[in-house]
Amino acid sequence: MLLITCPHCGPRAETEFRNGGEAGIVRPRDPAALSDGAWTGYVFTRQNPKGRFHERWCHAQGCGRWFTAVRDTVTDRFLSFHPAGEQPDEAGR
């Protein structure tokens, strides 16, 4: 079971959290102006990288807040945790 550090509550067991998939996906400002392909990319296409991955977690059984974590998908090691609105330093996922 992963140990996840909520930026607001500290380290807690994985069972307290809900995973929200890839982080940093911004909802298009004007969806109607998008081509079918561009919209489909926003809704369905995800990076699923091998290695560093920015992902969303919600401390569902705790403070209820969403935050971003950087996790290595190969080792499952967490590299950093960020409250909503804070960008991880390093680019790329």
Next chain:
Amino acid sequence: MSQKARIAQGGRIDRSRTIRFTFDGKRYEGHPGDTLASALLANGVHLVGRSFKYHRPRGFLSAGSEEPNGLVQLEMGGGRTDPNFKATQIELFDGLVAESQNRKGSLRYDRNAVNDRLAHFLPAGFYYKTFKWPAAFWTKVYEPRIRAAAGLGKAPTAPDPDRYLHRHVWTDVLVVGAGPAGLAAALAAARTGARVILCDEQPEVGGSLLSESGRGITVDEVAPDAWLERAKAELGQHPELTVLTRTTCFGYYDHNYLGLLEKVTDHLADPPPDLPRQRLWRVRAKQVVLATGAIERPLVFPDNDRPGIMLASAARTYLNRFGVLVGREVVVCTSDDSAYDAALDLQGAGAKVTVVDQRHTPIGERVVHAQTAGITILRGQGPVGSQGRFRVAQLHVQALDEAGRPIMGRVQALSCDAVLMCGGWNPTVHLFSQSRGKLRWDEGLAAFVPGEGMQEERSAGACRGSWTLAEALVEGLAAGTEAAVAAGFEAHPTPAPAVREPVLGPHQPVWLLEGDRAGQRAWVDFQNDVTAKDLKLANREGFRSIEHVKRYTTNGMATDQGKTSNVTGLAIVAENLSRPIPEIGTTTFRPPYTPTTFGAFAGPSRGDLFDPVRRTPMHGWAERQGAVFEDVGLWKRAWYFPKPGEDMHAAVERECRAVRNAVGMFDATTLGKIDIQGKDGAEFLNRIYTNAWSKLGIGKCRYGLMLREDGMVFDDGVTTRIGEQHFHMTTTTGGAAGVLAWLESWLQTEWPELQVYLTSVTEQWAVIALQGPKARDVLQAVLTRGDISKEALPHLSMTEAEVAGIPARIFRISFTGELGFEVNVPASYGEIVTDALHRAGQPFGITPYGTEAMHVLRAEKGYIIVGQETDGTVTPQDLGMDWAVSKQKDFLGKRSLSRPDMLSPDRKQLVGLLPVDPKLVPGEGAQIVESPKPKLPAKMIGHVTSSYHSASLGRSFALALLSGGRARHGQRLWVSHGDGTAEVEVTAPVFIDPEGARLHG
């Protein structure tokens, strides 16, 4: 003299007390401190089991948790029976009752022993090749017989009467294994002040030192057992150090999360009732020290599986720890120096010992000691066969060439009553491997050792291939200190211990010794009866990957998970394929390290504590009304209210008629309720619902659909404007938590600029639905304040009022198509108000109805239920609900609705179905086809989503999703029914009051 193999003195048993036990119905005696295995051996019992497939007589191979043969069924009385216990791990207690397993008749005269003579017909994977014809025979004849013959113990049939508990703990350092390395590590870590847990599967700490005679060894000038006593005394002095004995670390999971199983009372004849049987520790450790030791390898030679043939280390444990001499005439076969300790110890206890060393020139210090002690050593020779029916009587040895192959020629027969094997040692890397660490093959040690680690752990001592006591103590000290420092503590300066011990010579493995007679079998996996021949056959038939060989032959797949067979099996496969061992790879070690009771995993989470139960405030009232309940998520909901003599069908018909003709009452408390406040509430609703909310007046209600971004319906419900900046949202019962999380995620991450605050109020409001033409009359009778007239409270509006003196929000909402009110009162008043409404309703024929009638009533009106008419692939257009979709504004999922796939005319659309036979109720989920006897594979054009008998219609009806359904109204189609099909007519999905006159009444 019952315990004839017990030596006069020595061992860690309590000879002052004698305890009795029963094995296969026969009574024996032993002493406290014995295991079942040591006590049986003390009584001269070597035959303890029959093998899995060939039903060969078997004895103990080991003295520990790696035991493949000595499995027994423990009978504990009161319905308690546990199969597949390793007798080597069962602590003896007074009155213990054990039975051997996998035999037909007695152990000596097992009727399935004939299998051994049929061995030619039972090679690896025989069940894949034979028993093929006739096909029907496999399930009816072959498989049951094979299963009956090849078995382990019997599973208990009664519910487990024991109690199991869980502990969740944090620690700075967890040390697994309390042998010399583990003890040194735990003490080193504890001296820094760190919080330390030390666990070991044995009933006392000491590990290999418990089996040590101490010949030629000193630690800091004292004998090893004196060092052990010193260490034990220090353990008690560290307040932050917890020592868990009888505790196996069975699993190493992510982020230093480890599972420990503590056997609390298994060793007690009369466990105190306040103690659990076992305790599962879930440990999160900042740092881990693995000091799990090593497991000796058996030798693979023909007929190496007779009772009396065991690991050298096991014989040493039985002697030094339990005072049991396993044989008087002993042959020690080895490729390693360590077996000489056993030779010397057993000789010292009075046995006649011969050593057969596969090495041509063994040079270790122990070899010299053995020679000096007068032990005969046959160098450059190895075992190639054995004799003896229920116990080994003869060992055949032959000279080996430099590569370790037997040289054709003279076979010497040595008479004996025990054979001790040592094929070197395997570091116990199971936990390291589970932690995702990579194993490395060490050619010099001829063993897998921990390579690159992935977690915060380190190994010390034999589990990393460091065989000597000096290495174990020094590495333990270093590992314990390093772990504590890594956990944030300051190192405590401790000098390394000074150890004097015999110098080891090199190990030289011979993986497989083949005899010169054809058809001989040499066992690799004792528990699953896998021989070297089977591995060879698998390789010959083309299996190359070790994972495939393993599954085909079942090598290493038994309850011992190949602790004594995996590496030898791998090495033999490598030889067969002429490839180096590291290229063959290794199989993956998975938890649990040793079998772990299901009860321990379940812990207290069973029976009433399996899941939380949610009950509405009116639950007791409904119970008194005779309700039958159904589970909806965690909720208990009243399903129907049968009167005496009524079945479900009759009760539901009566309840439906009451709602259509008079009035019914329904507990709608379980609907999700979210209180929405803040100045941007209307804008927020605009974004998450498909329809528009800005212009909704205060006190007005509106039905809304929520979509995911892919355009699929995800939830629905009625939301009401309570004030300018205040809304009350309802969701489906099952979707409540998910909807709140969904809304929160948008507010927190995408629209932080919106000032909107969400609170779940599902459990704060009790909701009583009154439905039917007489609903207003009933409500009026108990209304103490407010106006619920048609003019003051039209359909889809809300008023704050008082019902039976209780402040209430009354919503004019209908999920039945009838005149309806949903009375919301603070939860604690739910039962009082329910009762008041029920009394007031008596003159009007009020009838409580349950979820089943609710389903029928809403389906008659074509009202959907999310999750029943929808399944995550259904859009609002598919449901014919375009009226609820705004053309003007954007909302979540809107853009998806104009994707080409969404506009396709052959999408499945919601329709009604009327079976041509009005009594026939199609099954929900039944497929729809275009002809009564379609050609297979049939083209399926839709499926039934809801299907009931309707009291109002006097016939059956159904809702369905049908490809291009709206254009098919009036068509005749067929639905799958039983073994055939049933004819139906496609209609609009509204069966009652399509104009809505009753609704607005």
